[in-house]
Amino acid sequence: MNFNSQQIIDQMTQSGMIPVFNHQDILVAQKVLDVAYHAGVRVFEFTNREFNAFEVFKELKLYAEKYPDLLLGIGTIFTAEDAQKFHLIGADFIVSPALVPELAQYCQMKGIFWIPGCATVTEVYAAKSLGASLIKAFPGNLLGPAFIKAVLSVIPDVKMMPTGGVEPNHQNLKAWFDAGVSCVGMGSQLFDKKAIENGDFSLLEARIKEILNIIQSF
Known part of the structure; x- marks a missing residue:
């Protein structure tokens, strides 16, 4: 299923939380x-961080066809060349840790939904000017909710998604959403490596459900 930009934004906002994951x-x-989907996740970001990320994502995208309402995107993209590679195998959206004009121009030209990483008001404004509909506040743990409030005070129509350091607890999540974020990205704080190594996926599913329930309560 192909999603347009508005559908992607709506899905991300409704979900409230986007898991950020990679594995060889x-x-x-x-x-x-599977467990993320069954817990209620409808937007999932796989990251281009391992040596075989392309091959794994290609297989994962085929596997995810059984979930027609799931958006599966690729993160940690810095170049137009990588964006093209992953878009051709079905990535629903592209996420970058940085604001890269070459990448922005390519995604705009091809009609690919892209999310640039920004850490200053100048970068956020530049990203918005380049056509970004959603901005990744990165690294979130260094910027904090106060950064979101500051950005929205001067660019109120921009949508923000902090990633990096977002904590899986009511207090931290409430601080982000009270600041005005549209959704949050969660990686290492969400995925317990030991639970995954031990095959305790029921624990992971319960954890994701709990976080989604917290977010839905705001």
Whole structure:
């Protein structure tokens, strides 16, 4: 299923939380995707961080066809070349840790939904000017909710998503959403490595459900 930009924004806002995950083993990636979906996740970001990320994502995208309402995107993209590679195998959206004009121009030209990483008001404004509909506040743990408030006070129509350091607890999540974020990205704080290594996926599913329930309560 192809999603337009508004549908992607709506899905991300409704979900409230986007898991950010990578693994070298396709079977582990499939299992994590399954439990995330069953817990209520409808937007999932796989990151281009491992040596075989392209191959794993390609298989994961085929596997995810059984979930027609799931958006599966690729993160940690810095170049137009990588964006093209992953878009051709079905990435629903592109996420970058940085604001890269070359990447922005390519995604705009091809009609690909892209999310740039920004850490200053200048970068946020530049990203918005380049056509970004959603901005990744990164690294979130260094910027904090106060950064979101500051950005929205001068650019009120921009949508923000902090990633990096967002904590899986009511107090931290409430601080972000009270500041005005549209959704949050969660990686290492969400995925317990030991639980995954031990195959305790029921624990992971319960954890994701709990976080989604907290977010829905705001």
